[in-house]
Amino acid sequence: MTNKELIRRIGELKAKRNAIILAHNYQVPEVQDIADITGDSLELSRKAAETEASVIVFCGVHFMAETAAILNPDKVVLLPRKDAGCLMADMITPQDMEWIRREFTDTPIITYVNSTAEVKAMSTICCTSANAVSIARRFAEYPLIYMTPDRNLAMYVAKFVENKVQFWNGYCPVHDSLTPEHVLKQKEKHPEAVFIAHPECRPEVIELADQVFSTSGMLKFVEESDNEEFIVGTEIGILHTMKKRAPNKKFYPAWDLMICNDMKKTSLMDVLKALETMKPRITVPESVRIRALDAIMGMLQGQ
Numbered sequence: 001m002t003n004k005e006l007i008r009r010i011g012e013l014k015a016k017r018n019a020i021i022l023a024h025n026y027q028v029p030e031v032q033d034i035a036d037i038t039g040d041s042l043e044l045s046r047k048a049a050e051t052e053a054s055v056i057v058f059c060g061v062h063f064m065a066e067t068a069a070i071l072n073p074d075k076v077v078l079l080p081r082k083d084a085g086c087l088m089a090d091m092i093t094p095q096d097m098e099w100i101r102r103e104f105t106d107t108p109i110i111t112y113v114n115s116t117a118e119v120k121a122m123s124t125i126c127c128t129s130a131n132a133v134s135i136a137r138r139f140a141e142y143p144l145i146y147m148t149p150d151r152n153l154a155m156y157v158a159k160f161v162e163n164k165v166q167f168w169n170g171y172c173p174v175h176d177s178l179t180p181e182h183v184l185k186q187k188e189k190h191p192e193a194v195f196i197a198h199p200e201c202r203p204e205v206i207e208l209a210d211q212v213f214s215t216s217g218m219l220k221f222v223e224e225s226d227n228e229e230f231i232v233g234t235e236i237g238i239l240h241t242m243k244k245r246a247p248n249k250k251f252y253p254a255w256d257l258m259i260c261n262d263m264k265k266t267s268l269m270d271v272l273k274a275l276e277t278m279k280p281r282i283t284v285p286e287s288v289r290i291r292a293l294d295a296i297m298g299m300l301q302g303q
Ligand code: SF4
Pocket: 061, 085, 086, 087, 088, 089, 114, 172, 173, 174, 175, 235, 260, 261, 262, 263
């Protein structure tokens, strides 16, 4: 089947099922292009909650579809590729969380949204890469805070808060693979370019950054900035969105191999099959959902 035919059939079924297609900024270009909304994981789930759609097709990875299911209990959430996981989210288990809670009693546990529903449910509060510093600052009266699962995000936050920050030793293999050598090479090739980095990058890479942003922050910045050239320190899929939003500007990946294989699994055919079969469906047990929702809503309150 040609892409044109796939897109036509997806459109027909989407209308029949009263579905909305969400795609993360790291998805392959053709999947981003058929989406009703593209964005980062939390932004997508929140926008889905505002729609009349009864079915959410989440083109992303497992924890993102879980977040959509947590925030949208009355909608059917489909993840076209059930095997699309997140290596960082898998680096911490509920058993690990039990250990943290035992060892660090009376310590707020701040969990990055890139985590499983069960881990969220065992946390004091969630954070995103955009609001991690402001969430941590809410706990200024505590001598210690504990952050999971991303050590790089925790080390970034630690620079802006007075508390001692302990953290789980998880990381995103895609962002953690970027080294100062990669960045310096690109800076030499493109001396006029501004280097923007994601806080999931290593501290020594963050040191070289002109600006540090979440993916949605990066997109806003490149659109509004007077600069014409950017070296982009995150998964390369976002360059497609950047080129669409700022077609006259130039974007260079900080390193060509910043590719998340799980984010690239979903194809147009997978989206079509999901709409045809209404599978794979992602659900979260209600007892977990309620507690995970508390951690997410705690984060959203006051923002
Ligand atoms: S880019 Fe990293 S954090 Fe995002 S889904 Fe892939 S492995 Fe997980």
